[in-house]
Amino acid sequence: MGTEYSLVEKPSLEYLQTLGYEFINESRNIEARDELNHVILKDIFIKSLILINDIPEETARSIYLELLALNDNEKWTQIMRGDFSKTIPYFPTKKTILLIDFLNIENNTFTVTNQFRVKAELTGIPDMVCFINGIPVVVIEAKTPVSLKDKTGEAFEQMKKYEKIIPRLFYTNMFNIITNGESILYGSTGSPSAYWGEWKNPWPKKDDDFSSKLEKGLYSLLEPSRLLDILAHFIVFEERDNKVTKKICRYQQLRAVNKITNRFLEDRIPNDRKGLIWHSTGSGKSLTMVFAALKLKSHLTIHSDLLTSPNLLIVTDRVDLDTQIVKTFEACGLPNPKAVKSVNELRDKIHSNTTGLTLLATIFKFEGSRKPVPNSGNWIIFVDESHRTQEKDLGAYLHKTFPEAWFFGFTGTPIKKADKNTYANFSPADEMYLDKYSIEDAVADGATVPIYFTSRKAEWHINAAEIDILFDQW
Numbered sequence: 001m002g003t004e005y006s007l008v009e010k011p012s013l014e015y016l017q018t019l020g021y022e023f024i025n026e027s028r029n030i031e032a033r034d035e036l037n038h039v040i041l042k043d044i045f046i047k048s049l050i051l052i053n054d055i056p057e058e059t060a061r062s063i064y065l066e067l068l069a070l071n072d073n074e075k076w077t078q079i080m081r082g083d084f085s086k087t088i089p090y091f092p093t094k095k096t097i098l099l100i101d102f103l104n105i106e107n108n109t110f111t112v113t114n115q116f117r118v119k120a121e122l123t124g125i126p127d128m129v130c131f132i133n134g135i136p137v138v139v140i141e142a143k144t145p146v147s148l149k150d151k152t153g154e155a156f157e158q159m160k161k162y163e164k165i166i167p168r169l170f171y172t173n174m175f176n177i178i179t180n181g182e183s184i185l186y187g188s189t190g191s192p193s194a195y196w197g198e199w200k201n202p203w204p205k206k207d208d209d210f211s212s213k214l215e216k217g218l219y220s221l222l223e224p225s226r227l228l229d230i231l232a233h234f235i236v237f238e239e240r241d242n243k244v245t246k247k248i249c250r251y252q253q254l255r256a257v258n259k260i261t262n263r264f265l266e267d268r269i270p271n272d273r274k275g276l277i278w279h280s281t282g283s284g285k286s287l288t289m290v291f292a293a294l295k296l297k298s299h300l301t302i303h304s305d306l307l308t309s310p311n312l313l314i315v316t317d318r319v320d321l322d323t324q325i326v327k328t329f330e331a332c333g334l335p336n337p338k339a340v341k342s343v344n345e346l347r348d349k350i351h352s353n354t355t356g357l358t359l360l361a362t363i364f365k366f367e368g369s370r371k372p373v374p375n376s377g378n379w380i381i382f383v384d385e386s387h388r389t390q391e392k393d394l395g396a397y398l399h400k401t402f403p404e405a406w407f408f409g410f411t412g413t414p415i416k417k418a419d420k421n422t423y424a425n426f427s428p429a430d431e432m433y434l435d436k437y438s439i440e441d442a443v444a445d446g447a448t449v450p451i452y453f454t455s456r457k458a459e460w461h462i463n464a465a466e467i468d469i470l471f472d473q474w
Contacts, residue, residue: 008142008181008214009114009127015215019223021112021130029113032134036119038068039169044109045134052101052108052133059088063097073189073246074237076172080135081232081300100132102232102300109133110224116169124166130222136169137231138222140177155180156193163190174231175248177221184217188235188248197445203255220251225301230254232300234291236332247332249291250445252283256435257292260408263434264296264380265304274407275434276426281412282448283437286328289314289382289410293334293358296380309355309378315398316384317363325384326360334358340365350379350401366397377404383426384410395425414438 017023024032024041032041042064049060063086070076078084082102085094101107111131118124128140139162143155155178163170173189178196187196199220202210210216220226234249234257249257256277263275279285293314299307314325329337340346340361349359353374363383373379379402399407409426423432442448 004127004142008179011181011214012128012140012142012179012218013112013114015218016112016130016222019110019219021110021222021224024111024113026113026115026117029116036117036123037168039116039118039136039172040064040068041111041131041134043134044111044131048107048109048133049097049099052098053095055088055095055097059086062086071168071171073171073173074244077174077231077235077237080132080172081298099135100228100231102228103303105225105228108224108228110227118166118169120166120168122165124162124169126162126169129169130227132227132231135172137172137174137227138177139169139173140179142179142181156196174227174235175221177217179214179217182213184214184221186221186248188246190246197250199251200445201251201255203251203258229258229301233257233295233298236287236290236294238328238331239333240327240331247287249287250284250447252279252435252437252441253288253291256288256437257295259435260292261295261299261302264310264406265302265306267428270404272428273405274409274426274428276409276411276415276423276432277435278411278414278433279435279437280439280442280448282442283412284447285384285410285412286325287332289325289384290328290332290334292382292408293329293337294332297335297356297358311355311357311379312359313350313357313379313381313402314360314384315363315381316360318385319362329358329360343367363394363398366394366401369397369401371401372403373401376402379405381405381407382410383407385412399425408434 013023029041030036032043033039034042046057046060046064049055049063050057067079070079080099082096082098084097084099086097088095111134112128114128116126116129126139127142129136130138130140139159141155141158143153143158159176159178170189175186175188177184177186179185183198185196185198187193199217202216202220205219207216210219221230230249234254236247238245238247256279260275263272267273277288279288293312296307296310296312316325326337326339335358337358337360338349340349340359343365346359346361346365347369349357350373351371355378381402407426409422415422427433439448443450
């Protein structure tokens, strides 16, 4: 055992066990699989299927064999979220099969192992792998050096190599981690090193709750309830120009979305049905809205009648912004987002008393709208660039149309303290922002680059005689 094991692997494995992971060593992880070219821990997987779904063992084994042939990461993600059904003996219709119990965390088995040997044409041995119910979801590589500034080191190259030579391990993968025992960086499956990042804020915990950055990073990404939340609501596959890109949330996105969700679930006082989110330009504000919509619509980790079928409305103040957000919602595969094209269409939709809608529209379509929609308390409204159009008539029309709705304002620029109208519209008393990701945060994370400039004296060349003539003429 070298320093890599003693300084990185060993403390990581020990801390993950305090979070609720069961550790199995190298010899046991070999025994847990049919063959070395398989990556699912067969017995744990089958036992979990039987426990969660109350199905015969024979059916569970059949599902195991069926899923072994699946080699698509997006499809695996959908199946792990519950999009899978199977014909069960003596059952009248196809039964939805859950691989993971998002609502009852105790029904799941979280496992971590080290030196996970996977045999292919070339054999790969990642340092650590984390599993949910026997399904490998996170690969961890322990190497030095690892830093936010140097994303070309040995650990990145090793991860890219694993994805190439043992792709089977990454069919079910959520994301990957590299660490030197101090810094931790993570990136989604197949993501270039430029898009890896550090999880800097462990909200709702604080930095002081952890004895090291290693523990903070492992908790933030791998604590079982957080890992389930990320899997359920914070991974999307964005399709543009026939290319699919897998994207995972940053820390400010998970924090803001969960603050929005918590406020909707907890604050039933009319004056508190709102919140203002300032996420600086470059922080992925549109994706934050996508993640929020995904959580509020699917809410896989939450059992609440309040989230049975809420209506969601995303409001912008520019056609290009509306187009951008519509394309993002559609590209990320959110169920049934509807871009509203006209005033009449908008009024038909919102007054139909339908539930479960996801509408996207510009604020200008509310011009002159005064009639309250039925059950407006079932509407959650996201207003993009909320400081620009909400203080005057358009904002008043919107609020008259949805007198009991939930209003969450999003802005990419800080709101001036003197701008009392924006705070009044979107912030409860004694609160400025529900969530804040400042320019300084964005620069520190590398999401926004600083601008450097040098001032210099401008050289002027003046024809004084011509100017005097023109002056006299005037």
